[in-house]
Amino acid sequence: DIKPDNVLIDRKGHIKLTDFGLCTGFRWTHDSKYYQKNDHARQDSMEAWSKFGSEIPPPLERRKFREKNRAKAHSIVGTPNYIAPEVLLRSGYTQLCDWWSVGVILYEMLVGQPPFLANTAEETQIKVINWRQTLRIPAEAQLTPEAKDIILRLCKNEDERIGRNVDEIKSHPFFRTIDFSKDLRSQQALYEPKIKYPTDTSNFDP
Numbered sequence: 001d002i003k004p005d006n007v008l009i010d011r012k013g014h015i016k017l018t019d020f021g022l023c024t025g026f027r028w029t030h031d032s033k034y035y036q037k038n039d040h041a042r043q044d045s046m047e048a049w050s051k052f053g054s055e056i057p058p059p060l061e062r063r064k065f066r067e068k069n070r071a072k073a074h075s076i077v078g079t080p081n082y083i084a085p086e087v088l089l090r091s092g093y094t095q096l097c098d099w100w101s102v103g104v105i106l107y108e109m110l111v112g113q114p115p116f117l118a119n120t121a122e123e124t125q126i127k128v129i130n131w132r133q134t135l136r137i138p139a140e141a142q143l144t145p146e147a148k149d150i151i152l153r154l155c156k157n158e159d160e161r162i163g164r165n166v167d168e169i170k171s172h173p174f175f176r177t178i179d180f181s182k183d184l185r186s187q188q189a190l191y192e193p194k195i196k197y198p199t200d201t202s203n204f205d206p
Contacts, residue, residue: 002101005019006019009193013190014184014185080116081114081117082104083100083128088128088129096158096161096164103152107137110143111138115136116135135152
């Protein structure tokens with residue numbers, strides 16, 4: 001569930017990802033009430049084993065089931081602002097939908113608000129589905145050409161989106177100052193939060 005709330009920054013300025021509940025299948029998902037009341041709620045993955053009765057199937061059966069369904073998923077899970085259009089359209093999606101979410105988060109970090117911001121979840125979804133007409137990068141944001149390019153290549157139609165392999169991302173000019181051949185956490189981050197004491201919350205919005 002890739003969204004800003006699940007991207008944390010440690011005291012050295014490095015990113016930590018959290019909330020992998022949607023990956024495990026051992027926890028009820030946390031879709032918004034919108035999806036629940038509009039019959040879009042994702043069934044918890046544990047329900048997939050109902051055909052085996054009350055017993056969890058043996059490892060081999062579980063593996064076969066996962067492999068059969070891994071290539072394309074058809075559930076709507078996530079926060080509307082960050083969901084890829086192919087997910088909303090229920091046309092099936094791959095791991096590339098997560099790179100769309102990364103593009104949306106990058107847009108929000110650099111521009112100051114999500115690209116498909118609207119008053120309601122329904123309006124947001126319409127904007128996402130019609131992204132060709134609604135995705136705009138305001139000139140006043142003064143983004144670099146490299147930043148604009150990577151956002152537009154991440155927030156793109158699935159068959160044209162970058163991210164099929166990690167080298168596509170690493171080689172993008174936006175990351176030209178990052179040495180991916182070395183341990184990223186051993187390198188100095190561009191931003192280090194100032195923390196005065198362990199319970200200091202001054203870096204959070206009031």
